Amino acid sequence: MTEVLDVDDAHLEDSIHRAALIIKNGGTAVFPTETVYGLGADAFNERACKKIFEAKNRPADNPLIVHISNFNMLDDVAYIDEDLLDKMKNVWPSPLTLLLKKKNKVPGIVTSDLDTVCVRFPDNKIASKLIDEAGPIAAPSANLATKPSIVDSVTAIKELNNRVDVILNAGRVKYGVESTIIDCTEKPYEMLRPGAFSLEDTISILGDVHASEYVGGYTESKIALTPGLKYRHYAPSKKLFLIENKEKFREFISSDNSRDFLTLCSYDNAEYAKYDKIILGKDIYEVAHNLFYDFRLLDNSDKEYGVIQSFDEKGIGLAVMNRIRKASFTAVKDKENIDKIDKVLNE
Numbered sequence: 001m002t003e004v005l006d007v008d009d010a011h012l013e014d015s016i017h018r019a020a021l022i023i024k025n026g027g028t029a030v031f032p033t034e035t036v037y038g039l040g041a042d043a044f045n046e047r048a049c050k051k052i053f054e055a056k057n058r059p060a061d062n063p064l065i066v067h068i069s070n071f072n073m074l075d076d077v078a079y080i081d082e083d084l085l086d087k088m089k090n091v092w093p094s095p096l097t098l099l100l101k102k103k104n105k106v107p108g109i110v111t112s113d114l115d116t117v118c119v120r121f122p123d124n125k126i127a128s129k130l131i132d133e134a135g136p137i138a139a140p141s142a143n144l145a146t147k148p149s150i151v152d153s154v155t156a157i158k159e160l161n162n163r164v165d166v167i168l169n170a171g172r173v174k175y176g177v178e179s180t181i182i183d184c185t186e187k188p189y190e191m192l193r194p195g196a197f198s199l200e201d202t203i204s205i206l207g208d209v210h211a212s213e214y215v216g217g218y219t220e221s222k223i224a225l226t227p228g229l230k231y232r233h234y235a236p237s238k239k240l241f242l243i244e245n246k247e248k249f250r251e252f253i254s255s256d257n258s259r260d261f262l263t264l265c266s267y268d269n270a271e272y273a274k275y276d277k278i279i280l281g282k283d284i285y286e287v288a289h290n291l292f293y294d295f296r297l298l299d300n301s302d303k304e305y306g307v308i309q310s311f312d313e314k315g316i317g318l319a320v321m322n323r324i325r326k327a328s329f330t331a332v333k334d335k336e337n338i339d340k341i342d343k344v345l346n347e
């Protein structure tokens with residue numbers, strides 16, 4: 001049985017206390033962060049962390065992020081050089097996750113036996129209080145493996161009821177895309193996953209940061225160094241087509257060919273859609289906030305396919321495009337997008 005606990009002002013302290021107790025006793029908890037919901041357990045408890053993989057059907061070679069709420073906790077988890085530590089004192093809490101050399105106290109199950117660990121210091125009141133009380137929490141995003149990340153508690157309850165011990169019922173999260181991950185084990189640092197913390201801000205704080213080949217979202221890693229990146233993520237169950245070219249997108253959604261498609265578009269493009277549409281948002285922050293939520297609306301809709309436009313890859317837009325490409329059935333080039341749509345329609 002899963003306990004679902006409210007976190008409004010009247011219940012906050014009791015609920016956090018209860019969830020922290022469950023974690024300290026080796027249980028699992030779904031909790032909000034500023035990016036997406038996490039599914040966590042005591043980061044130093046091997047058996048508890050095993051339950052995370054079971055609850056999500058997550059492959060054992062896809063490591064977890066360790067969440068902390070102060071710098072003393074960092075000391076137990078990973079090695080960090082003085083210079084980087086000084087910088088992070090001005091940056092954390094925030095959705096910027098660092099890949100660092102791990103300390104022995106972190107069990108191998110958390111890091112899939114790698115000698116590195118992802119460390120994240122979330123900027124969310126509920127997450128911070130929970131970690132303060134329970135200690136470092138190992139947590140991936142709370143979705144079942146291969147599903148889009150969960151950004152609201154209704155979906156969390158629907159998807160994870162009876163799979164975890166407790167769910168904190170905290171409504172919608174702030175950003176809607178996951179944290180940015182930077183590999184700091186070698187210089188120059190490398191961005192492994194774009195996220196809620198922009199590349200521009202990361203560079204202005206950390207200096208030279210290279211964007212890895214995975215940042216665009218076109219390629220999937222096959223190498224052991226970044227195990228998590230080899231899995232398909234974030235995808236709706238229905239086929240989603242990305243049309244990167246703006247004119248071709250408008251042409252398609254205003255044509256009869258889009259009859260069986262749910263259109264996912266910005267406010268500006270909504271007027272072109274001949275059939276059913278979902279407006280992702282007015283600006284890129286709204287689009288990020290709604291993206292995973294709307295992928296699930298697509299799955300629950302009566303349309304057979306989805307079609308989505310591209311967005312400017314500035315700021316959080318880089319993460320948005322990475323997630324869209326990874327979620328898309330086809331994300332190669334404009335012409336091929338259209339050809340693939342034609343092929344599916346003519347099957």
Ligand code: TXA
Nearest residue numbers: 035037038063064116117118140141178179226227228
């Ligand atoms: O915003 C977020 O980061 C959310 C919230 C819950 O904090 N968490 C999240 O976790 O997105 P997850 O597990 O869905 O994504 C973490 C990614 C995975 O692709 C994983 O493989 C990768 O980070 N990762 C974790 N530890 C790693 C390591 N030691 N080496 C390489 N990649 C690692």
Ligand code: MG
Nearest residue numbers: 140141149233
């Ligand atoms: Mg995930």
